[in-house]
Amino acid sequence: MAAPRLDLDGEEIKPLKICMIGAGGFIGSHLCEKLMFETDHSVLAIDVYGDKISHLLQPGQAWSDRIEFHKINIKSDSRLEGLIKVADLVINLAAICTPADYNTRPLDTIYSNFVDALPVVQYCRENGKRLIHFSTCEIYGKTIGSFLPKDHPLKDDPAFYMLKEDETPCIFGSVDKQRWSYACAKQLIERLIFAEGAENGVEFTIVRPFNWIGPRMDFIPGVDGPSDSIPRVLACFSNNLMKGEPLKLVDGGLSQRTFIYIKDAIEAVQRMIENPKRANGQIFNVGNPHNEVTVRELAELMTDVYCKVSGNARPEVATIDVTSQEFYGVGYDDSDKRIPDMTIIKRQLEWEPKTSMYDLMEHTLTYQHATYAEAVKKAMSKSIAT
Numbered sequence: 001m002a003a004p005r006l007d008l009d010g011e012e013i014k015p016l017k018i019c020m021i022g023a024g025g026f027i028g029s030h031l032c033e034k035l036m037f038e039t040d041h042s043v044l045a046i047d048v049y050g051d052k053i054s055h056l057l058q059p060g061q062a063w064s065d066r067i068e069f070h071k072i073n074i075k076s077d078s079r080l081e082g083l084i085k086v087a088d089l090v091i092n093l094a095a096i097c098t099p100a101d102y103n104t105r106p107l108d109t110i111y112s113n114f115v116d117a118l119p120v121v122q123y124c125r126e127n128g129k130r131l132i133h134f135s136t137c138e139i140y141g142k143t144i145g146s147f148l149p150k151d152h153p154l155k156d157d158p159a160f161y162m163l164k165e166d167e168t169p170c171i172f173g174s175v176d177k178q179r180w181s182y183a184c185a186k187q188l189i190e191r192l193i194f195a196e197g198a199e200n201g202v203e204f205t206i207v208r209p210f211n212w213i214g215p216r217m218d219f220i221p222g223v224d225g226p227s228d229s230i231p232r233v234l235a236c237f238s239n240n241l242m243k244g245e246p247l248k249l250v251d252g253g254l255s256q257r258t259f260i261y262i263k264d265a266i267e268a269v270q271r272m273i274e275n276p277k278r279a280n281g282q283i284f285n286v287g288n289p290h291n292e293v294t295v296r297e298l299a300e301l302m303t304d305v306y307c308k309v310s311g312n313a314r315p316e317v318a319t320i321d322v323t324s325q326e327f328y329g330v331g332y333d334d335s336d337k338r339i340p341d342m343t344i345i346k347r348q349l350e351w352e353p354k355t356s357m358y359d360l361m362e363h364t365l366t367y368q369h370a371t372y373a374e375a376v377k378k379a380m381s382k383s384i385a386t
């Protein structure tokens with residue numbers, strides 16, 4: 001018999017039944033894999049789409065009796081409460097979370113990130129269930145540093161950009177900048193969950209992801225998603241690279257972001273799941289402060305790595321500039337720089353990210369190329385023929 005797995009305090013980890021909402025998405029699919037391949041936990045996987053976990057749902061696999069897929073839209077399905085009732089832990093990942101939607105579909109964004117999450121919190125409170133809720137690093141909005149004059153001596157001081165869960169204020173743009181609809185909705189649900197913890201004793205953990213990337217993130221327009229939709233930056237740039245088009249840099253690609261490999265981030269979530277005493281009542285930044293690049297640098301890196309993994313020559317024109325209004329429509333705004341402070345997660349969960357920017361990009365673009373390059377070529381030749 002295999003030795004029991006132990007938590008960070010040396011106690012045996014008991015198998016849990018986890019109700020995972022949004023399990024069919026990018027993060028959910030990796031979390032389901034981790035739980036099926038490396039633990040004894042069971043998953044009630046809820047989503048409107050199941051394609052990204054279909055490989056886990058085939059019958060006859062070692063974990064087949066530990067995962068069930070429920071095709072449910074949580075906006076309007078009375079089965080949700082029953083599934084929460086039979087679970088030990090609820091993880092809520094369901095959301096509209098693509099920047100292109102924030103100012104073109106602000107109502108859907110607000111409903112999805114706030115209103116649709118309300119019954120989940122309510123059922124957790126009424127049934128005494130622990131909740132791990134996925135928020136976002138967008139919650140911090142703009143940095144204090146971005147408001148300093150250009151030539152201010154503190155302009156480059158990291159202290160003005162380092163985002164701390166328990167200190168940094170949330171600074172959003174004006175209401176007509178609908179970009180902030182997502183961050184505001186996420187902030188309000190965070191505040192509600194925090195208040196449920198304080199007033200009603202709900203056991204919760206809030207996760208603030210800082211640009212988790214890797215295989216299965218979003219879709220390639222016209223291949224496994226609508227041709228007129230804009231996915232997040234990784235899929236956007238991958239699509240351009242596979243088509244041999246220049247990568248579009250919004251407003252000069254000057255924004256700075258940190259990127260973390262999905263598999264590192266999933267390790268952190270597993271620690272939250274299996275160490276409730278250390279994770280309850282906490283808000284965790286989950287990112288990699290060492291992997292910081294401007295979006296322009298990201299485009300350069302992706303071009304280099306894609307040429308390496310595909311064997312293609314480097315294009316003559318690698319990038320072109322577009323305005324945010326052209327790319328995202330009216331109401332777009334951005335935050336300049338986001339560096340996660342890792343003090344709390346290091347202290348509570350003894351976790352640190354491992355994968356470098358180059359390595360995470362190499363793993364991810366190898367997957368993108370193997371999965372999509374042929375289909376992109378076919379889609380392009382079809383559109384030329386018609």
Ligand SMILES: NC(=O)c1ccc[n+]([C@@H]2O[C@H](COP(=O)([O-])OP(=O)(O)OC[C@H]3O[C@@H](n4cnc5c(N)ncnc54)[C@H](O)[C@@H]3O)[C@@H](O)[C@H]2O)c1
Binds near residue numbers: 025026048074
């Ligand atoms: N990937 C990141 O780096 C990142 C960054 C910040 C925040 N987050 C947050 O993490 C969570 C998961 O993100 P992701 O990258 O996996 O996104 P994703 O879009 O790949 O996954 C979300 C999943 O939720 C499902 N969903 C949405 N509304 C639903 C509904 N009404 N009923 C049932 N299912 C529904 C979608 O079908 C999708 O499969 C989100 O809450 C997101 O805001 C992610």
